[in-house]
Each structure stands twice: as structure tokens, then as C-alpha cells.
Amino acid sequence: MPTPEQAPISRFPVPALSEIPSDIRDRLLAVQEKSGFIPNVFLILARRPEEFRAFFAYHDALMDKQGNLTKAEREMIVVATSNANQCQYCVIAHGAILRIRAKNPLIADQVAINYRKADITARQKAMLDFAMKVAFEAYAVGEDDFATLREHDFDQEDAWDIAAIAAFFGMSNRIANVGNMRPNDEFYTLGR
Template sequence: MTQPTPSRFPVPPVDSLPEDIRSRLLTVQEKSGFIPNVFLTLAFRPDEFRAFFAYHDALMDKDGGLTKAEREMIVVATSSANQCQYCVIAHGAILRIRAKNPLIADQIASNYRKADITPRQRAMLDFAMKVSQEAHLVSDADFAELSVLGFSYDDVWDIAAISAFFALSNRIANVAAMRPNDEFYLMGRLPKA
């Protein structure tokens, strides 16, 4: 049996990549034990790799009114609606780790409305899904509802930006037939040895 490829697109050898990209891949590999296929796939286009991860990091790694787990909830819910296997599996693993909950990613991916989340998080995901699927219908009423629940303008921007950014990511991953790394499937499900 042949090893499945990470993507439909050519994956350049790590040692042939520009130094900044190679360094990032090796740092991720050292931290997680493997290189996620999204890094290998996007390395095909170095300038876009840099732009993609700059915006990704600006949205996902910052402090603010949304926790890092809530940011991952947005990714998992909207990626499920966009039928992006890669992002559901990869970000589901990150969500399980950040939420310290082995069940939450599966609940959100299958039906976030029935997941064990707070009413505030449900409203956050309702808005994220609206941005993902029907952004043209977003109105002042959505902002008012989110404000009542304690979301600031910055929080609303973050919810919308994460949803929109991952809509792009979901589409590229689907076109590329990006394969989730096997390692993602067990991450955050079992206690560390």
C-alpha cells in the first residue's frame, strides 16, 4: 500500500524551502512531533504561506474577549458546515487540547446547537455560521444580540474574521484534497502518558 499524499499539489522537500518557512516547519515539528499537512501544502506557494500564517496567527494566537478554545470552536463549527475534513480534524484536535475536553470537538462538528457549551458560546457560533454561510444577512440586530451577551466590537470582528478566514482555508483544503495527519485523530482524547 502506498503512503497517502498530503495534497493534490506538489509538496516541496523541506530542505528546499526558504529559510523562514523551513525554520517554522521544523519548529512546529519539534513541538508537536510532526509537520501538519497544511504547512507542507501551503509551502508550495511561499509568499502565500507567509501571508496565510501571518493572518492565522493574528487571529488565533492573540489574547482578547474570546478564549483560544472559543476561537477553535468557531473553526470547527464553520469548517464542518463547509465540509472541510482537514480543518475539522486538525482544529478539532487543537480544540480538545485547549478546552481540556475530549468530547467537545465531536459535539461541535456534528451539531454545535446540541454541544455542551454555554448560551454565550452558542450565540457566538450562531453568528460565526451566519458569517460563513450568509454574510449578506448580517445586520445591526446581530450586533445588538452579541452586545447583550458581552461581546465587544473587537470580539465581533474576531468572530467574523475567523469565520471568513477559515472559509478561505476550507476551500483551499478541499481543492487541494488536503489529508489530515493521522496524529490529529488521537490528540486531546486520551491523557498524556
């Protein structure tokens, strides 16, 4: 059995940087310059350039936009739903981003293990309750769920954002799990 340092980052082939189209390679190198490493998800998805571009265009539209949800709250949705989907890659990677964006070294572990007991606001708990319902019982979402969100100052557009993030990362979690995607070691210590 390979040691963690020797284990492949995916069960699917990962292209060399020299084989990746220049627009994607430029993005990977920019991420590397900013963070000090290239997250494995970028390398793994680069094997299919059109899918890479579509994936990250939607990811960026959901996660980097301005709105009533903070960037940390968006990451909370990813961490909570990814944990429920048992997606190690997304919990570790987005947990690191959550710690950084929330400026709180404890929050990601709390949200991943049990957001209902985490040191977060009632508003954030309502947001995560809705996200979890979207992730696992979208067919049961009803007007009562929207009323609860409104009680916590979330509007229709916020509800859309919460639902879209939960849904998008449900797909991402499944790809990561099927691909046996390994989180970069660097993620484990970021924001601690």
C-alpha cells in the same frame, strides 16, 4: 486504490524540506519539535512561500491574540464553520487543537456535529450562530445580530474577531478541499 498510508497528502506537489526557504523551514521544524510532527497544511502551503507567509501571518494574528474570545472559543468557530463547509482537514486538525485548548476530549466532536446541542455555554452558542451567519449569509448580518452578541458580553472587536475567523477559515476550507488536503493521522488522537 492506495491505502491511507500511501495516499498523497495533497493533489498539488509538496516540496521537500530542503527546497523550502529557511524562514519557513525553521517554522516547520519548530512546529515539529513542539508537536512531534509537521501538520500537512504547512507542507502543502510551503509550495508557495509568499502565500505561506501571508496565510500564517493572518492566521496567527486571528488565532493567537489575547482578547475576550478564548483560544478554545476561536477553535470552536473554526470547527463549526469548517464542518459546515465539509472541510475534513480543518475539522480534524482544529478539532484536535480545540480538545487540547478546552481540555475536553468530547467538545470538538460535539461542536463539529451540531454545536446547538453541544455542551457549551449560551454565550458560545450565540458566538457560533454569528459565525455561521457570517460564513453563509454575511449579506444578511444586521444590527439584531450585534445586539444578540452584546447580550452575551461580546463587543464590536469581538464581533470583528468572530467574523474574521469565520471568513478566513472559509478561504482555508476551500483551499484544503480543492487541494484534497489529508489530515495527519496524529491529529485524530490528540487531546483524547
